[in-house]
Amino acid sequence: MAGVAGAAPSPTPAPAAEPPAPKSRGLAARFGRATLDRALALREGSIIVVTLITAVYFTVNTESFFTAASFKTLLPYFAPFAIMAAGEVFVMILGEIDLSIGAMYLFAPFLFYKLNTAGIPSVIMALICCMAVGFANGFFVAVIGINSFVATLAMLFTFEGLALIISHGTPVTTPGTPGAVIGSAGHLNTFAEIFGGGTYSELIWALAIIVVLQVVLTFTRWGLYTVAIGSNKLGAAEAGVRVKLVTIRNFILCSVTAGLVGIFEAVRSGTVQPDPAGANEILFLAVAAGVIGGTLLTGGSGTVVGALIGALFLGILKEGLVLQGVNADYLLFYTGLAILIAMTVNIYVRRVRIGHGGG
Amino acid sequence: MADRPPALPVEPVVAPVSAPDDVLRVEHIAKRFGPVTALRDVNLHLRKGEVLGLLGDNGAGKSTLIKIICGFQKQDSGQMFLRGESYEPKSVDDARAHGIETVYQDLALIDELSVYHNLFLRRERVHRPLPLLANRQMKREARVALNEIGINIPRIDVAVARLSGGQRQAIAVARTVNSDADILLLDEPLAAMGAKEGGMILDLIQRLKEEAKVSIVMVLHNYVHVLATCDRVAMIQDGVIALDKPTAETSVEELTEIVVNEYRRAREAAHAEEALRAGTRSP
Numbered sequence: 001m002a003g004v005a006g007a008a009p010s011p012t013p014a015p016a017a018e019p020p021a022p023k024s025r026g027l028a029a030r031f032g033r034a035t036l037d038r039a040l041a042l043r044e045g046s047i048i049v050v051t052l053i054t055a056v057y058f059t060v061n062t063e064s065f066f067t068a069a070s071f072k073t074l075l076p077y078f079a080p081f082a083i084m085a086a087g088e089v090f091v092m093i094l095g096e097i098d099l100s101i102g103a104m105y106l107f108a109p110f111l112f113y114k115l116n117t118a119g120i121p122s123v124i125m126a127l128i129c130c131m132a133v134g135f136a137n138g139f140f141v142a143v144i145g146i147n148s149f150v151a152t153l154a155m156l157f158t159f160e161g162l163a164l165i166i167s168h169g170t171p172v173t174t175p176g177t178p179g180a181v182i183g184s185a186g187h188l189n190t191f192a193e194i195f196g197g198g199t200y201s202e203l204i205w206a207l208a209i210i211v212v213l214q215v216v217l218t219f220t221r222w223g224l225y226t227v228a229i230g231s232n233k234l235g236a237a238e239a240g241v242r243v244k245l246v247t248i249r250n251f252i253l254c255s256v257t258a259g260l261v262g263i264f265e266a267v268r269s270g271t272v273q274p275d276p277a278g279a280n281e282i283l284f285l286a287v288a289a290g291v292i293g294g295t296l297l298t299g300g301s302g303t304v305v306g307a308l309i310g311a312l313f314l315g316i317l318k319e320g321l322v323l324q325g326v327n328a329d330y331l332l333f334y335t336g337l338a339i340l341i342a343m344t345v346n347i348y349v350r351r352v353r354i355g356h357g358g359g
Numbered sequence: 360m361a362d363r364p365p366a367l368p369v370e371p372v373v374a375p376v377s378a379p380d381d382v383l384r385v386e387h388i389a390k391r392f393g394p395v396t397a398l399r400d401v402n403l404h405l406r407k408g409e410v411l412g413l414l415g416d417n418g419a420g421k422s423t424l425i426k427i428i429c430g431f432q433k434q435d436s437g438q439m440f441l442r443g444e445s446y447e448p449k450s451v452d453d454a455r456a457h458g459i460e461t462v463y464q465d466l467a468l469i470d471e472l473s474v475y476h477n478l479f480l481r482r483e484r485v486h487r488p489l490p491l492l493a494n495r496q497m498k499r500e501a502r503v504a505l506n507e508i509g510i511n512i513p514r515i516d517v518a519v520a521r522l523s524g525g526q527r528q529a530i531a532v533a534r535t536v537n538s539d540a541d542i543l544l545l546d547e548p549l550a551a552m553g554a555k556e557g558g559m560i561l562d563l564i565q566r567l568k569e570e571a572k573v574s575i576v577m578v579l580h581n582y583v584h585v586l587a588t589c590d591r592v593a594m595i596q597d598g599v600i601a602l603d604k605p606t607a608e609t610s611v612e613e614l615t616e617i618v619v620n621e622y623r624r625a626r627e628a629a630h631a632e633e634a635l636r637a638g639t640r641s642p
Contacts, residue, residue: 219491221483224476228469235467238431240451240481300471 044306046345047293051313058320065323072199076268078315079202080261084286085293085307086206086213087257090250092290093217095230095299096148098251100137101258102283103159104130106276108259109174109266110163116175123195127259133159134255138248156283160276167274174266196264205264206308209257214304226250230299258286288339289314313338375402376603381443382407382574383428383542388437389598390423397423399598401437405542408571410564412589412606413578414614416621419595421578422464425546428576429461430454452481460540464547464578466531470520474512475501477519478534504537508563525556532560536567543567545577549584561588582611596621 058065084101091098108126115122133155140151176191196202217223225246228236237243261282266272291297292313293306317338321331375386383405390398397420405411415421426432428439430448439446441457448454451461468477475494476483478501484493501515510529512522519527528551535543548564549557561584567573568588579585585592586606594602594617602609602617 215491219494221485221490221492224472224480224483224492227471228480231469231471232467235463235465235469236480238451238461238463238465238467239469240455242450 044294044303044309047306047309047313050345051309051316054313054316054320058316058323062320062323065320070319070323074315074319075199075203076265077318078289078311079206080265080282081286081289081314082206082308082311083202083209083261083264084258084282085289085311086210086304087254088286089290089293089295089302089304089307090213090217090226091148091254092287092295092297093226093230093299093302094247094250095233095297096141096247096251097152097287097297098137098254099149099152099283099287100133100155100159101254101286102276102279103156103163104133104255104258105262105265105282106274106279107133107159107163108262109272110167110172110274112263112266113172113175113272114166122175123263126263127256130255130259131252134252135248137255138244138251141251142244142247156280160279164274164276167272169274171271171273174270174272177267177270192267196267202264202268205260210304210308213253217302217304222246222249227300227302230301232300285314286311288335292339375404377404378406380407381405382441383446383576384440385424385428386438386440388424388427388434388439390420390427390432390434396598398427398434398595401595401598401600403593403600403603405574405576406590407574408568409591410568410575410577410589412585412592413576413595414580414582414585414592415578415595416618420598421595422546424595425461425463425544425576425578428454429459429544431461455481455538455540458539458541459544460535460538460542461544462531462535462546462548464550466527468519468527468531471518473517474515474519474522474530477530478504478515478537480534482538501537505533508533508536509559510563524551525553528552529556529560532563536563541573543573543575545575547578547580549579549581557584564588582614585614586611 055065064070084105088098088101108130111129112122112126115125137148137152137155140146140155141148144151176189176195177197178192192198194201196205217226225236225241228239228241229243229246233243262279289310290302290307291310293303293308293310295302295306314335317334318331321334322328326334375384377384381404383403385401385403388398388401389396401420401424403411403424413421413424423432427434428448430451430453441459446457448457448459454461469480472480475497479497484496484500485491486493498515505512505515510526510533512526512530519530522530528548532545532548535545545564548560552560564575564577565588567575568590577589579589586609589606591603591605592609592614593600594614596617601621602614
């Protein structure tokens with residue numbers, strides 16, 4: 001790791017992680033190969049290095065990056081994607097994808113608002129509805145056999161549309177936030193503090209969810225079967241893994257995390273915005289965070305912690321570029337490049353890790 | 360396939376056969392996949408402690424039969440009996456609960472998982488009360504089991520994708536042996552194996568046979584292997600059992616003869632079908 005960090009940071013930070021890979025292959029010495037193997041044994045290895053380099057680069061090149069204030073503005077850039085990506089990772093490891101998380105992100109807070117006006121315990125009910133949507137996703141994919149991209153794209157449109165219908169395209173004030181509680185303007189109640197309103201609320205949720213889901217993925221049968229299905233669906237079924245059940249379960253998990261993030265963000269900002277474009281951007285950033293973090297879209301391999309770091313990388317990239325005074329028009333451009341580079345590195349890492357080509 | 364050209368000169372074993380010490384009996388099993396008839400009327404029995412070799416051409420229905428017995432697929436008609444009782448497996452897990460373990464032709468190994476996770480897939484050891492995987496225990500037990508079986512896998516915590524074809528096959532076989540099952544179904548356990556590794560598996564089966572605790576159905580291609588390892592041989596042709604004999608009463612020559620005849624008949628059948636097609640009906 002030290003050797004990589006020593007490399008001079010280039011203007012675009014991400015490419016710096018690439019050099020070590022081809023070089024060691026050229027040397028091909030058994031010793032070097034073994035050392036590299038060990039370094040890359042961590043799925044998150046490459047993205048940790050890339051993220052560190054990015055952070056160091058911005059710390060050196062901007063005055064205000066490494067400050068508490070900057071950290072606080074960074075939080076909402078990455079905590080939401082990290083949570084959504086954590087759920088998405090469970091679907092991606094299966095070799096599927098869930099695009100409907102964008103719709104859950106948009107739909108859940110409106111549902112929360114509507115239920116709350118009706119006087120129903122609303123967060124829980126909204127999340128239960130998300131679970132139902134997740135179940136439907138899993139059902140269409142695992143039982144009916146629709147390709148997950150198509151099935152969840154349809155669900156994305158359906159539920160974003162439904163969010164627009166029930167909101168009449170009008171923003172509303174999030175229940176429980178200062179704007180909604182008369183006489184408490186400027187003061188957050190406990191509910192809002194916990195569900196996204198507090199400065200560190202989303203960060204704490206993100207860390208807690210990621211720890212729990214990583215443990216589930218690595219140390220439980222559920223996680224083992226998830227990897228098994230993504231790696232060899234037929235084989236897993238032949239061994240007796242209940243493929244449909246696990247698939248449906250993972251889609252439910254994915255929908256719930258997205259709905260939860262939708263509510264957090266609504267509480268944090270104080271309003272529920274009927275903005276499908278924003279929701280779609282969050283959806284793709286969440287998928288990107290998972291992929292950058294080392295989870296394969298082709299399935300069979302993935303990490304929740306990697307998704308957190310992937311989200312952190314995207315957050316740092318955005319925050320750093322903004323602080324550096326980069327024209328906002330360039331942000332998407334750099335994000336796109338960063339994802340391409342991260343994927344190239346990941347595919348190489350995978351080859352080394354599973355011993356592609358024998359040896 | 361009722362309108363197949365008739366008069367195939369096979370004498371299929373259509374009547375169910377049995378022995379007093381049968382652990383498994385399969386009667387009148389039929390299975391179609393759309394227009395394809397995989398099994399027409401299969402009758403088979405397996406005695407306690409017996410090693411039954413299952414032969415047959417590619418596509419004869421051997422794997423289908425195995426998958427029906429192990430609960431992965433369901434037959435269209437026919438019955439199965441396990442230790443004298445009616446046996447209708449609902450799933451692979453259900454069959455496993457009845458003591459039936461399977462090595463599939465495609466091995467059903469999970470490339471991304473370690474050797475020991477593959478060995479214990481669906482039979483994982485977990486801690487209580489939190490259901491976390493007891494990885495250390497599984498590693499230890501996997502090591503012991505592989506040593507007992509006599510399969511040499513240098514590292515059991517690497518992904519099985521890193522193993523050679525023969526080693527993978529060995530893991531798949533070890534998975535069934537390292538269980539409480541008393542009936543093993545092995546679908547081509549020697550495919551993809553070198554002579555040395557194949558010998559290892561045959562030795563293992565020989566040892567299991569001597570212990571007489573398990574009964575084995577084994578799909579094989581090599582007649583020499585069948586005659587050397589199995590107690591009895593059954594051959595599937597055209598979805599029925601065309602031959603069912605103790606290996607002591609048959610020979611490589613007889614088995615070859617049957618297959619040569621099958622090829623001849625297949626050619627004749629093809630001609631007949633062509634003639635039919637030239638007529639009014641299409642098959």
